[in-house]
Amino acid sequence: MAVSTPPQRTAIPFYRDTRIIAIILQAVFAVLVIGVLWYLYTNMIEGLRRANLLPTFAFLRTPAGFPIAESVIPYDPSMTYGRAFIVGALNTLRVAVTGIILATVLGIFIGICRLSSNWLLRNTATVYVEIVRNVPLLLQLILWFFLTKAFPRVQESINAGGLIFLHNRGVTLAWPATTASFGAWAPWLWAGLLAGAGFYAVRRYQFVRRDRPGVALPWAALIAGTIALLGFVVTRIASGTWPVTLDLPELQRFNFEGGLTVTASFAALLVGLVVYTAAFISEIVRSGIQAVNKGQREAARALGLTNGQTLRLVIFPQALRIMIPPMTSQYLNLTKNSSLAIAIAFPDLFYVGNTINNQTGQAVPVILMLMASYLSVSLLTSLLMNWYNRRIQLVER
Helix, strand or coil, X not given: CCCCCCCCCCCCCHHHCHHHHHHHHHHHHHHHHHHHHHHHHHHHHHHHHHCCCCCCCHHHHCECCCCCCCCCCCCCCCCEHHHHHHHHHHHHHHHHHHHHHHHHHHHHHHHHHCCCCCHHHHHHHHHHHHHHCCCCHHHHHHHHHHHHHCCCCHHHCEEECCCEEEEXXXXXXXXXEECCCHHHHHHHHHHHHHHHHHHHHHHHHHHHHXXXXXXXXXXXXXXXXXXHHHHHHHHHHHHCCCCEEEECCEECCCCEECCEEEEHHHHHHHHHHHHHHHHHHHHHHHHXXXXXXXXXXXXXXXXXXXXXXXXXXXXXXXXXXXXXXXHHHHHHHHHHHHHHHHHHCCCCHHHHHHHHXXXXXXXXXXXXXXXXXXXHHHHXXXXXXHHHHHHHCCCCC
């Protein structure tokens, strides 16, 4: 009986192989994209060469020659453009970090108020959200800036208990200041931090090993605070002075001395960003709380928990898993929206970068530096929020 051999398969020609065709098309597309980018780059370089404005970063080492009204670090016009750019970046970071913290607190409060059973509280929060988020941010910043300018002169400042003074130059407030005995208190601070961190690590390890839930952070903070407070009192008894005192502002002939003075531009920018972003965060909080299954609330009530305990211990921790991703977007928006500070003359990163560009004519390097700075801050914010999001996610066993 003859054995039939299976027919041999012939190889597919390369020009009919879909995998090879896909690779060829992608390579052609990549070459076209690179060619277009190269054409645009060479055309830009040729235009800048004719205008004698070839891109270079050498200007960063030359004196800036322009003042900056508000700076976190020491700065004067004799310093370099690089120093001025760093000042603008630090001003942006200060606004972004402070704004994110305050907007989160205000947004959570407004979001909870929108779910309140109190008619007045609920509708007041609703009116706030509907008005603020539908008015352009730039218009709100200008409004807040003109409101700060409507305050009286420094000599006629609005006094709030001797701790806060409102005037047309900004806001002056009492601020903590270190004394000569702070160095003697510093070891107590480090000891408190190390003790709190050690307790937290040990308790978390015990919870994981026993496979039981538990809360360690409040107790760790209590231990650290107790040690620091004990050292604070001991330092006062030993040296005769408190390590940290409250520096109260005093009105002199033309201005305040002592305390902390926030310029009108910074105050307007911070208030505008916080009020605007908090309206969006409040909607995220409201929707996140409503997304939690109502059976969770019913079970908490069956256990005898109050409404506050139910929200704090049961509902809000579960809602966080829903709220973190959209809140990350709002944090990024707040950081990028701070570039609108140029409209109210606050020397943020974009304002300083625009001034450097006007003086040096180096538009391409300055724009690249601005893009890299905003991109770095955004990526860092996303990295931290994504890490926290992974940390609080449920892990299936």
